[in-house]
Amino acid sequence: MFVRVLMILSIWVAGLGAAVAQETAADSMIFVPSKYLLLDRGLQFRITKSINSMYNYDFPAAERDFAVLALQYPNHPLPEFLVALGYWWRIEVDVTNEKYDATFVKYLDRSISKAEVMYDEDETNKEAAFFLAAGYGFQSRLYSERRSWTKAAFAGKSALKYMNLSRGEEEFNPELLLGDALFNYFSEWIPENYPLMRPVMALFPKGNKALGLQQLEQVANNAFYTRVEAQYFLFRLYASEENEPYKALQISEYLHSKYPNNPYFHRSYARHLYTVGRWTESIQQSEEILERIDEKMTGYESNSGRYAAFYIAQYNERLGNRAEAKKHYLKTLSFGEESESQESGYYLYSLLQLGKIATDENNKPLAKKYFKEVKKYAKRKHPTHQEARDFIKKNKL
Secondary structure, three states: OHHHHHHHHHHHHHHHHOOOOOOOOOOOOOOOOOOOHHHOHHHHHHHHHHHHHHHOOOHHHHHHHHHHHHHHOOOOOHHHHHHHHHHHHHHHOOOOOOOOHHHHHHHHHHHHHHHHHHHHHOOOOHHHHHHHHHHHHHHHHHHHHOOOHHHHHHHHHHHHHHHHHOOOOHHHHHHHHHHHHHHHHHHHHHHHHOHHHHHHHOOOOOOOHHHHHHHHHHHHHHOOOOHHHHHHHHHHHHHHOOOOHHHHHHHHHHHHHHOOOOHHHHHHHHHHHHHOOOHHHHHHHHHHHHHHHHOOOOOOOHHHHHHHHHHHHHHHHHHOOHHHHHHHHHHHHHHHHHOOOOOOHHHHHHHHHHHHHHHHOOOHHHHHHHHHHHHHHOOOOOHHHHHHHHHHHHOOO
16 A cells, blocks of 8 residues: 555656646747747747657657757757656556666756756746756656655655746746646545545645646646646546546547557557447457557557457457457466566456356366466455455366
8 A cells, every 4th residue: 555655646746747748729830938948939839749759659750859959958958858758658658667767767867957057057947946846756756666765755855846946937837737736636535545644644735636637627728738748647537536437538539549659548548448338449449559569569568468458358258259258368468477467457357267268168277277377466355366266166176
């Protein structure tokens, strides 16, 4: 429980400092001079295509443009931060993969160093504080994923400090609202779900989940820099916490249509289609995910394959097509082992279903093997553990 709460808090902190450029509004061609590069409308217009390339997993194209930006603004933290953000999205698709950690942290450190110089020269520089909050926020999130709690705590503390210092510039308000939204939501959600954390959360101002969701919607609709981050948090909250699957589907459908080569948005779209019962469409998306894995398309790997294969297996089992169901449950296991996700629900339920199929086929030794695997990887309180025990007892395996 403690680990999960720390991870939630670090995600909250990362959201406080998130800065992700997005598509300009209709009046984006009207360039209003700003003392801050981050708010330069001309720059926003010029980098929109680059940011879209990044979100669509065309990292080479995005990074070529970011390199030009670095030449134009060699002392500014924005170019390095954008490159770091591209590496974060490489990590996000499978957070267990540590391949990109060092490069991600390297670019964040560079961005932080340049922001510190700006801040030391002028402590009223809201843009410098904004980038320091963003850099430390993302570092905190990565360190929490790696269970480096001390590093996560120190980075998170720094992110919150600079987040507060970046307030007061009216033009930043739509972007900073993401932090307020996440604070309002999670500061109420955590004590509701983890009563032991109530004394800790009592040290923070009182939150309001309903207001947090409303603020996330505002950011998703109105912000320039934090729009996609807000949409990302919204569809996750609607799917897992708010029991609003159709709202989650609407957002993930938009993100997949906007960034069709982003594997995280792709698999989320397939998942939400399946959740609301649009199974045929979900299977079409899942089959496309598996094809892209076979083609070694950037970002499509075992973690996404685990999702897709499971949906196809379940669908075929519903249709009574046992051979295809079995084939794709086995694929789910293969992808799960490749990504070392044997404790995930998809992996455990695939083992369970394969055990049931083997029992129906009167292959008791194989069935017993699958059920023992469930008991090996599932926590005792997990539903699959209890079901496997009951099935072994009932069928005398």
